[in-house]
Amino acid sequence: MGFFPRLLYLIKNHILSFTHHSSRIIARDQHTISNRDISKNALKVLSHLRVGGFEAFLVGGGVRDILLDNQPKDFDIATNAHPEQVHKLFRNALLIGRRFRLVHVRFGREVIEVATFRANHSHQHNQSNSHQSESGMLLRDNVYGTIEEDAQRRDFTINALYYNINNFCIYDFTNGLQDIEKRVIRMIGDPVARYREDPVRMLRAMRFAAKLNFTIDQNTAAPIEELGILLADIPTARMFEEVIKLLLTGQGEQTYRLLRQYGLFQYLFPATDHSIKQSQSTHNLTENMVLQTLINADERVTQGKPVTPAFLFAALLWYPLQECLAKFHNMAPVPALHQAAQDVIQKQLQSTSIPRRFSTPMKEIWHLQLRLLRRNGNRAQQLLAHKRFRASYDLLLIRQASGEDLGKLGEWWTEFQHSSEQRQEKIVKALQEKRKRNTKKTETVRGKQ
Ligand code: ATP
Numbered sequence: 298m299g300f301f302p303r304l305l306y307l308i309k310n311h312i313l314s315f316t317h318h319s320s321r322i323i324a325r326d327q328h329t330i331s332n333r334d335i336s337k338n339a340l341k342v343l344s345h346l347r348v349g350g351f352e353a354f355l356v357g358g359g360v361r362d363i364l365l366d367n368q369p370k371d372f373d374i375a376t377n378a379h380p381e382q383v384h385k386l387f388r389n390a391l392l393i394g395r396r397f398r399l400v401h402v403r404f405g406r407e408v409i410e411v412a413t414f415r416a417n418h419s420h421q422h423n424q425s426n427s428h429q430s431e432s433g434m435l436l437r438d439n440v441y442g443t444i445e446e447d448a449q450r451r452d453f454t455i456n457a458l459y460y461n462i463n464n465f466c467i468y469d470f471t472n473g474l475q476d477i478e479k480r481v482i483r484m485i486g487d488p489v490a491r492y493r494e495d496p497v498r499m500l501r502a503m504r505f506a507a508k509l510n511f512t513i514d515q516n517t518a519a520p521i522e523e524l525g526i527l528l529a530d531i532p533t534a535r536m537f538e539e540v541i542k543l544l545l546t547g548q549g550e551q552t553y554r555l556l557r558q559y560g561l562f563q564y565l566f567p568a569t570d571h572s573i574k575q576s577q578s579t580h581n582l583t584e585n586m587v588l589q590t591l592i593n594a595d596e597r598v599t600q601g602k603p604v605t606p607a608f609l610f611a612a613l614l615w616y617p618l619q620e621c622l623a624k625f626h627n628m629a630p631v632p633a634l635h636q637a638a639q640d641v642i643q644k645q646l647q648s649t650s651i652p653r654r655f656s657t658p659m660k661e662i663w664h665l666q667l668r669l670l671r672r673n674g675n676r677a678q679q680l681l682a683h684k685r686f687r688a689s690y691d692l693l694l695i696r697q698a699s700g701e702d703l704g705k706l707g708e709w710w711t712e713f714q715h716s717s718e719q720r721q722e723k724i725v726k727a728l729q730e731k732r733k734r735n736t737k738k739t740e741t742v743r744g745k746q
């Protein structure tokens with residue numbers, strides 16, 4: 298059943314909800330989540346916790362996505378068992394996190410995340426379990442609480458629905474179901490305070506708005522532009538993780554548009570943002586590059602093809618790299634590129650980390666842009682065999698598509714790589730002939746002057 302038929306079904310049947318504490322409990326016949334929508338492993342963890350004498354619910358993205366008829370990315374579980382207790386119950390469990398202690402239960406490649414109900418830290422004064430910075434940011438959040446308190450400390454209402462696999466009920470403490478129906482992202486509690494506690498919630502609002510095609514509630518959206526600066530305090534490793542979720546999971550283009558609309562892109566890629574804003578012409582090379590890269594990445598994700606942060610960063614920082622290169626104009630191209638790459642990466646590292654396994658190939662992709670120009674002898678053939686050829690060729694095509702004039706270099710490489718060896722030799726020879734003719738021409742012109 299699609300989402301709208303589901304919705305109609307809900308309305309038609311008058312959601313018969315009754316109040317228990319302050320939650321609305323939506324019974325089995327009034328919603329369409331079924332245990333069949335939940336992964337076997339998540340069901341195993343849920344029932345094992347219950348057999349162990351604990352409460353356990355499916356929560357967050359899993360419930361939200363099933364209600365929207367989307368495939369959940371992963372299944373998160375909330376329980377009243379403490380992390381150590383969860384850990385003891387499962388052989389395949391791993392205690393993780395300091396800022397936020399939780400348990401990962403592993404089943405091959407699938408990881409089920411189990412979190413203990415947490416209370417809103419502001420009601421507590423236990424310094425060792427909860428800790429805030431001067432700006433109000435939550436540095437530690439390990440104060441345990443009830444399910445209702447747990448719902449209140451979640452980010453958006455649509456992410457705070459709990460599903461019980463034993464009685465098949467949904468527990469809704471924040472009117473999340475209504476917001477799913479209205480397709481609205483609404484912060485639980487006071488948005489300003491909640492963003493101060495954790496500024497990444499601003500990025501999450503963008504991500505869910507793009508991913509689910511929801512609108513952001515006005516009060517939830519209003520403080521974002523002013524509070525964006527708080528993202529500067531987030532550890533760069535967490536920012537890197539967020540960038541990947543924002544831009545490389547299938548809705549990068551739409552997410553980018555929202556990030557710019559709310560003035561947040563500058564905190565992710567400051568040099569790229571600066572380059573976009575500097576452009577005087579209507580033909581914004583840098584922004585074209587960003588859009589083209591994200592459109593391609595979205596398409597690849599849809600087709601199930603892999604995407605790599607190395608390519609994303611190489612493309613988004615390409616024009617900042619060119620601007621930086623201008624400073625080294627009296628150096629030879631290769632060392633100049635090397636120096637500019639170091640500088641651009643160093644600057645980016647103040648906003649997001651870039652693990653070395655991505656920054657190394659990223660520099661190679663940049664370096665190969667120079668090698669794509671040199672095609673004499675057997676250089677072109679050698680380059681085809683390079684492990685970064687494909688990514689470098691893709692970047693070359695995006696540069697052209699963005700409006701860079703490269704004299705049909707992209708087309709040359711397209712033809713070259715799809716030709717037989719014999720034909721490849723001819724193509725290179727033809728290029729050499731053309732070059733000779735061109736040098737002769739310039740020499741004759743010079744001679745006549
Ligand atoms: P998806 O996994 O599809 O990206 P999700 O909603 O499951 O979306 P997760 O990052 O997996 O997102 O987090 C699981 C749940 O934990 C969320 O639904 C939300 O209830 C809560 N949560 C995650 N991050 C935060 C945060 N920064 N502040 C408050 N609650 C959060």
Ligand code: MG
Binds near residue numbers: 357359371372373
């Ligand atoms: Mg999730």
